[in-house]
Amino acid sequence: MRFPIIAILCCVVAAAFAAPASAGPAKELIQSLASAATPVLNDKDISSAERAQRMQDILRPAFDRDEMAKSLLGRYWLRATPEQQTELIVLLESYLVNAYASRVDSIEGHVAFDIQGETASGGRTMVASVVIRPQEPPVRVDWQVEDIGGTHSVTDIIVEGVSLVVSQRADFASVIRQRGGIDGLIGLLRDRVGKP
């Protein structure tokens, strides 16, 4: 009588340990980001500036800023000189932090993440998640994760079918085409992030 119970217990324990292990590194990355970000987003006692700083500290290691700059510039990346590329990497990171910190800060009410399945195709993994707030319709957020030099990094965030990278790239490409090329974009980015 005793043996089967232990066997069943063993199976349950094994299954409990096996379940998280079956999630790939992409899903694990998003899960760890969500569990780190949730208390920060829901702490209503800290100032906007402090929340922004903590969110930056959580998110920064999850992104590869070189890869980010490359994909945000699209085909114009190869037209940029090495000096322009170096400056763009720094400017674009500051720009994204400035642009999206206030969006995160304006989220009202308790926020929870429901991390769902992951699907891999062609070297990139999409991790599906739903952001849940009371009294609001759930928002689908999909995280694109890629293995860059052995580290898994977030390379795009897609909110309700709208990709951050595709949207920003459209804006930047239009500036480059119509407002003075890559130097024109660098000038606008400098003004925006407050650098000389």
Place this chain on the structure above:
Amino acid sequence: MANGIMTAGRFARAFAAVAMLFMAVGCASVPDDPAERAEVAAVNDPFEPANRMMFAINEAIDTFIIRPIAVVYRDVMPSFAKEMLYNFTANLTLPLTIVNDALQGEWDRAGVAAQRLFVNTIAGFGGVVDAATGLGLPHHDEDFGQTLATYQVNAGPYVVLPLLGPSSVRRTVGRVFDFALNPLTYLLASAPLESTLVPRVISVVDQRYRLLAPLDETKRTSFDYYATIRSLYRQRRAAAILNLDDRPVFVDPTRVSVGPNR
């Protein structure tokens, strides 16, 4: 009778004037560089100068009339009333959604929409209460522009319509068909004007209210608001066409194969 003819004549003159404006403003020139040309083709906005002009006019109307109304709506209307008004207008879109689901061969989705319409109209007091979502019948929208996309019809160039805003040639054609295909067009044909106008006004105000924060943020952070909105419009349409409400999505408008350039 004479009055009607005069109105028709005035409409024709106004139409001719707009058409001439488009021609006068002209099309963007075609670049020589092949990579540049490929990008122009992907953006597919040959009427960009005219579109930008229409976009600016729409922006002015939005800034001075529609956005302020949406702000008042946000601040004055209690949230339960906002939810009821949203439910009511969303319920009214279902007949057209059912027709388009059927035309796309999406019978399961047509069934969900039909059950939803039934439940919310009867148990939801004419649609103001959403009882169906809790019963596993979530809301979705379809229009004939999406139906044409599933028939592999290309989106055609991007166009900015007066008041209606971002669109494509296919979506514009779809709007005409939607009017003809919508059962409500015929059910309400003899109804007083207010009965169709009031829900439409509510729907516009409600939609603008929902977009207050996202559009304000996009305007604040973008360098070229027009180009950013063009991209956002295309991505939202691409997601809607592929019914990507229930799967992880990555929608890059330059890569999706269901009809290039939604």
